[in-house]
Amino acid sequence: MSRTTLELIRWPVAIGLLLIAAFILFPRGDDDASADATATPSVILGEVGGEILTPSPEATMPPEPTPIPTLRPVATPSPTPDATATPVPQEDGFTAEVLACRSISGSECNGQLGTLPADAGAFTALVRFTDANAGDEMNAILDGPSGTIDGFAYNLQGSGDGYYYTQFQAGGLPAGDYTLTATRNGEPVAVTSFTKAG
Numbered sequence: 001m002s003r004t005t006l007e008l009i010r011w012p013v014a015i016g017l018l019l020i021a022a023f024i025l026f027p028r029g030d031d032d033a034s035a036d037a038t039a040t041p042s043v044i045l046g047e048v049g050g051e052i053l054t055p056s057p058e059a060t061m062p063p064e065p066t067p068i069p070t071l072r073p074v075a076t077p078s079p080t081p082d083a084t085a086t087p088v089p090q091e092d093g094f095t096a097e098v099l100a101c102r103s104i105s106g107s108e109c110n111g112q113l114g115t116l117p118a119d120a121g122a123f124t125a126l127v128r129f130t131d132a133n134a135g136d137e138m139n140a141i142l143d144g145p146s147g148t149i150d151g152f153a154y155n156l157q158g159s160g161d162g163y164y165y166t167q168f169q170a171g172g173l174p175a176g177d178y179t180l181t182a183t184r185n186g187e188p189v190a191v192t193s194f195t196k197a198g
Contacts, residue, residue: 096129098182098190107163138164144178
């Protein structure tokens with residue numbers, strides 16, 4: 001087919017295709033039938049195979065809200081550790097000692113406290129241990145006239161011998177006798193005591 005012939009039939013073919021599309025897409029039907037027609041749901045679901053399913057009225061209704069139960073918090077009594085309890089003997093060979101120190105250098109206690117000066121700002125609880133297991137939780141608990149104060153618990157990354165320490169603020173502590181208890185996995189393993197001067 002030559003270019004000239006293609007130019008001549010291009011417009012008549014395009015007009016013919018538009019007329020066919022208009023005929024197929026133009027709505028047909030009598031006006032009386034459309035006036036009697038009832039409203040159909042605006043959402044229809046197609047199913048594989050060509051069947052049309054109209055949703056049931058129950059499906060379009062919003063579900064009943066489920067009531068949210070009202071929870072009442074139950075007060076959990078805080079356990080009061082017995083700071084003067086005798087440390088539990090460890091069956092796996094674990095041993096520990098706890099020291100109240102002015103400061104520490106690694107596992108060395110600088111200035112072990114028998115009496116904490118009245119103007120002291122802080123002190124360090126040093127726990128030295130042997131035969132620990134990886135994952136053991138070490139902590140130190142201070143008990144005395146100010147009540148019970150937990151140190152910062154730490155889970156050991158390795159096993160064997162080592163040390164753990166935590167620092168306590170002493171500025172607000174009232175004068176009196178204090179007990180420092182080292183714990184391993186929540187069980188007391190070593191105890192020491194000191195006095196804060198007034």
